[in-house]
Amino acid sequence: MAADKTNAEPTFEEALNELENIVRLMEGGNLDLEDALARFEKGISLSRICNKKLEQAEKRIEMLLCKESGEIILEPAGAMEQKDE
Template sequence: MAKKTTQATGFEEALNELEKLVETMESGELTLEESLKTFEKGVALTRQCETALREAEQKIEMLSQASEDAELEQVSADSVSN
């Protein structure tokens, strides 16, 4: 289960870093060379985020299909509190 947490954390970290890179580039204070390096890093982070989202979407789809195949059970309030 640690892998899932790491993956989610990795996504959040990548997204936060990407947002910071965008802010830095929008400031207009970078040289051309710095801008290109920052852009390159941003592309890599974008790909990382897209991969994580695609994997999550596939997992949700698999779980949804499994749920459709399973029979629904009525859950009473008494069974939940035990």
């Protein structure tokens, strides 16, 4: 049975793009109250999705940087790039 794409959670990029569109519409000030509230509610949901996906990515990075002893090495992204040079 194929996965139903209509109920699937959007990717980070999809959620962020939709959130940006909602912000643009709301900043335009041309929405009636009910539409503005509905879009605000959708925006909060999208914001939570983006936040969850960012936290998941951060956990994956921490796991990759974990030493054998279990100690996590957290370094700014720029510091990692400088070591490679």
